[in-house]
Amino acid sequence: MNHKEILINKICNKTAIVGVIGLGYVGLPFAVEKGKVGYKVLGVEQNPKRTQMINQGKNYILDVKDDELQKLVEEGLLTAQTDFSSVPDMDVIVICVPTPLTKNLTPDLNYVESVTRSIASYLRRGQLVTLESTTYPGTTEEVMLPILEDSGLKVEKDFYLAHSPERVDPGNKRYTTKNTNKVVGGVGPESLAVAVTFYRQTIENVVPVSCAKAAELSKVFENTFRAVNIALVNELTLLCDRMCLDVWEVLDAAFTKPFGIMPFYPGPGVGGHCIPLDPHYLEWKAKELNFNTHFIALAGEINRKMPEFVRDKAIRILNHSGIASSKARILILGIAYKKDIEDERESPAIEIIKLLKQEGADITYHDPFIPSFNEHGIQMDSTPLTEETLAAADLIIIATDHSSIDYQWVVDNSRRVFDTRNATRGITRGREKITLL
Numbered sequence: 001m002n003h004k005e006i007l008i009n010k011i012c013n014k015t016a017i018v019g020v021i022g023l024g025y026v027g028l029p030f031a032v033e034k035g036k037v038g039y040k041v042l043g044v045e046q047n048p049k050r051t052q053m054i055n056q057g058k059n060y061i062l063d064v065k066d067d068e069l070q071k072l073v074e075e076g077l078l079t080a081q082t083d084f085s086s087v088p089d090m091d092v093i094v095i096c097v098p099t100p101l102t103k104n105l106t107p108d109l110n111y112v113e114s115v116t117r118s119i120a121s122y123l124r125r126g127q128l129v130t131l132e133s134t135t136y137p138g139t140t141e142e143v144m145l146p147i148l149e150d151s152g153l154k155v156e157k158d159f160y161l162a163h164s165p166e167r168v169d170p171g172n173k174r175y176t177t178k179n180t181n182k183v184v185g186g187v188g189p190e191s192l193a194v195a196v197t198f199y200r201q202t203i204e205n206v207v208p209v210s211c212a213k214a215a216e217l218s219k220v221f222e223n224t225f226r227a228v229n230i231a232l233v234n235e236l237t238l239l240c241d242r243m244c245l246d247v248w249e250v251l252d253a254a255f256t257k258p259f260g261i262m263p264f265y266p267g268p269g270v271g272g273h274c275i276p277l278d279p280h281y282l283e284w285k286a287k288e289l290n291f292n293t294h295f296i297a298l299a300g301e302i303n304r305k306m307p308e309f310v311r312d313k314a315i316r317i318l319n320h321s322g323i324a325s326s327k328a329r330i331l332i333l334g335i336a337y338k339k340d341i342e343d344e345r346e347s348p349a350i351e352i353i354k355l356l357k358q359e360g361a362d363i364t365y366h367d368p369f370i371p372s373f374n375e376h377g378i379q380m381d382s383t384p385l386t387e388e389t390l391a392a393a394d395l396i397i398i399a400t401d402h403s404s405i406d407y408q409w410v411v412d413n414s415r416r417v418f419d420t421r422n423a424t425r426g427i428t429r430g431r432e433k434i435t436l437l
């Protein structure tokens with residue numbers, strides 16, 4: 001048997017050892033999924049607090065079930081370490097590290113390059129390396145492949161390399177890793193065959209594409225599609241504000257059309273690790289080809305304006321009650337970038353806090369998922385949500401529509417509510433206190 005056949009055999013009979021590099025929102029659920037079907041999983045995670053927690057069977061990611069992680073650790077199917085010395089023991093190496101942007105909105109591939117170099121120094125024949133991180137088309141072949149081949153091994157002959165973008169939607173109970181179709185592109189046919197076999201072991205529907213670049217572009221397009229459509233409804237929101245129309249009513253009416261339209265909703269801005277960042281990866285790559293991605297630039301511009309619109313509308317609401325923003329006490333309800341998750345990265349709520357603090361307002365926040373945060377130079381602790389804290393605020397701004405909050409109770413106990421998510425949709429009492437986005 002050649003390297004490929006041996007590896008495919010190991011993958012199919014579950015004796016392959018799976019390495020997961022980066023155990024965050026993507027990597028840890030992925031590691032647990034693989035462990036659950038019987039693979040031994042070796043994690044590499046640079047944060048020692050995280051490796052320590054995993055090795056003690058303790059969970060830190062909401063989408064992972066505590067008992068499932070604990071069981072895998074007890075059975076010896078999941079361990080984690082901070083260094084790469086276990087790479088030679090791995091048959092499949094899955095990279096799930098961050099792909100942020102620099103301050104100038106250009107791709108920062110430092111994490112991907114650094115882990116690829118560490119893997120290359122331990123690479124052996126018969127391994128599959130796959131990249132799950134979202135990135136621009138060309139990363140796997142143009143950035144990772146040369147680093148891996150510096151080891152002296154040849155792709156397609158000695159080792160295999162593929163890209164399979166992660167699509168996990170944190171907090172989504174209906175679509176998990178298992179039942180979300182998975183796109184896979186190899187740098188060649190051998191790599192594709194091994195990678196497809198690997199992903200088919202745990203995912204119901206694997207979608208092979210002709211090359212790694214196609215897989216990379218498909219993922220960035222998906223996030224661009226969301227960014228553009230969110231920008232479209234956000235722009236409509238700005239127009240409705242000028243026309244004194246309720247954008248939520250307009251959208252509800254439009255979405256009754258049973259074909260040719262798809263619901264997207266406005267909000268205080270876009271957040272998270274994906275939608276605000278990933279389209280700029282494509283925008284940057286397109287520039288290399290002297291091509292301008294107009295939709296991406298425009299969507300980014302509109303979506304980034306939304307926190308300023310929220311600030312301005314909040315000031316208007318306060319002015320109408322004769323309260324100067326510099327004297328106002330404002331409670332921000334929800335910091336997470338979307339509902340029912342514990343992730344505040346790139347959250348527009350934090351930008352809104354920053355802007356309102358610049359106006360001199362006294363800001364507190366409450367988020368049941370985020371007891372404290374320290375982002376963009378702002379450090380704050382969540383304040384308890386009580387009748388007293390609600391009554392003490394001149395304005396409540398609902399920035400995230402967490403499901404566990406009783407919004408009728410919030411409205412009952414508040415003086416004014418600015419609802420940027422239409423969380424108060426079903427509320428009947430006290431509607432006169434509510435202003436929608």
Ligand SMILES: NC(=O)c1ccc[n+]([C@@H]2O[C@H](COP(=O)([O-])OP(=O)(O)OC[C@H]3O[C@@H](n4cnc5c(N)ncnc54)[C@H](O)[C@@H]3O)[C@@H](O)[C@H]2O)c1
Pocket residue numbers: 021022023024025026027044045046047050096097098099111114115132133134135166167168169170273274
């Ligand atoms: N979070 C999502 O919803 C989501 C969804 C789809 C795709 N993605 C993409 O997946 C990738 C990972 O995102 P995430 O949300 O899991 O990020 P994350 O920050 O939650 O996790 C990344 C982990 O990698 C670790 N890490 C960083 N450098 C390392 C190194 N040199 N060695 C070992 N570990 C290292 C970090 O400590 C962290 O624990 C990104 O490209 C992201 O765009 C994320």
